Amino acid sequence: MASPLHLPGVLSAEQLHRSADYLARAQEEDGVIPWFPGGHADVWDHVECAMALTVTGVLDPGHAEAARRAYLWLDGSRHPEGGWYAKYRQGAPVTVLREANHAAYPAVGLLHHLLTTGDTAFAERLWPVAESGLEFVLGLRGEHGEILWARSEDGSPGDHALLTVCASVHHALRCGAALGTRLGRERPEWVKAADRLAELITHEEGLFSDRSRFSMDWFYPVLGGVLRDDAARARVAERWDAFVVPGLGVRCVSDQPWVTAAESSELVMALAALGETERGTRVLRDVQHLRDPDDGVYWTGYQFAEQVRWPVERSTWTSAAVVLAVDALTGTTPGSRVFLHTWD
Structure with missing residues (x-):
């Protein structure tokens, strides 16, 4: 029998299960998982929640x-011209904007699901979700091979590319290619596009819109597998003091006294990929002040100058990020290899 997910000295199996329960309770009848019960949803965060439920679902059939219902919702809600709408409420779109990172991320989730469950038949059934999402993304390539951030309401591509988005798309392209290989559907063009994104992120960072005040632009090249080993360690060290607040977690932006559990957890996953589990465990321990002791749900963030939780919400994807960070640190499920970049 599989071992229960836990992180000794930080989070027990029962605590993590309670956190994941929140995601299942928030899920709507059609399968979509909103930011909080009754709130809006987006595909990227929906997939993150599905991955967390897959992890805890190893021992909980309900999760x-x-x-599975979350991934099936993706299939039923696809835009006929590729991608998904950027925002949904009660399952209905509230904008016609379609974002690149949303369209790409189902490929990560579906490889994660296959690695965790071994359910090849389900992966075959959902392959068109990954394929159509990534083909939509490649349709947003700029002249250098960067991925423009979205397709606007009139159908035109965005006028700029974002480093965080392109790092996430890089990850998704490699996951999609790996998923295709397992299903006998080789996609060398996806690997080539990922290689080009890696070159641009590594050597042409000035090509991307300047969002360097955001911590995600700092660590996503590591989280997305663009930078590895010494190059990744150098990037982490470069701005560690600008973003990491000892005892509290990771800032969302460098110039605001605001830490979030999601950014903290994603940095932990990046550290896990570098084998820095001790430091990752310390960061995850620091952010436990955002855990609601009553039901194990995580508040989104904390404004430490005012000493208040902000925003006053408990986002599903925040609890999901914590679950995935623990799995990355411990390697409990085979799905953790998606974030450790060791699926080959």
Whole structure:
């Protein structure tokens, strides 16, 4: 029998299960998982929640079924011209904007699901979701091979590329290619596009819109697998003091006294990929002040100058990020290899 997910000295298996329960409770009848019960949803965060439920679903059939329903919702809600709408409420779109990172991320989730469950038949069934999402993304390539951030309401591509988005798309292209290989559907063009994104992120960072005040632009090249080993360690060290607040977690932006559990957890996953589990465990321990002791749900963030939780919400994807960070640190499920970049 599989071992229960836990992080000794930080989070027990029961605590993590309670956190994931929140995601299942928030899930709507059609399978979509909103930011909080009754709130809006977006595909990227929806997939993150599905991955967390897949992890805890190893030992909980209810969570496993919730994850499957979440992926099936993706299939039923696809835009006929590729991608997904950027925002949904009660399952209905509230904008016609379609974002690149949303369209790409299902490929990460579906490889994660296959690695965790071994369910090849489900992966075959959902392959068109990954394929159409990534083909939509490649349709947003700029002249250098960068991915423009979205397709606007009139159908035109965005006028700029974002480093965080392109790092996430890089990850998704490699996951999609790996998923295709497992299903006998080789996609060398996806690997080539990922290689080009890696070159641009590594050597042409000035090509991207300047969002360097955001911590995600700092660590996403590591989280997305663009930078590895010494190059990744150098990038982490470069701005560690600008973003990491000892005892509290990771800032969302460098110039605001605001830490979030999601950014903290994603940095932990990046550290896990570098084998820095001790430091990652310390960061994850620091952010436990955002855990609601009553039900194990995580508040989104904390404004430490005012000493208040902000925003006053408990986002599903925040609890999901914590679950995935623990799995990355411990390697409990095979799906953790998606964030450790060791699926080959």
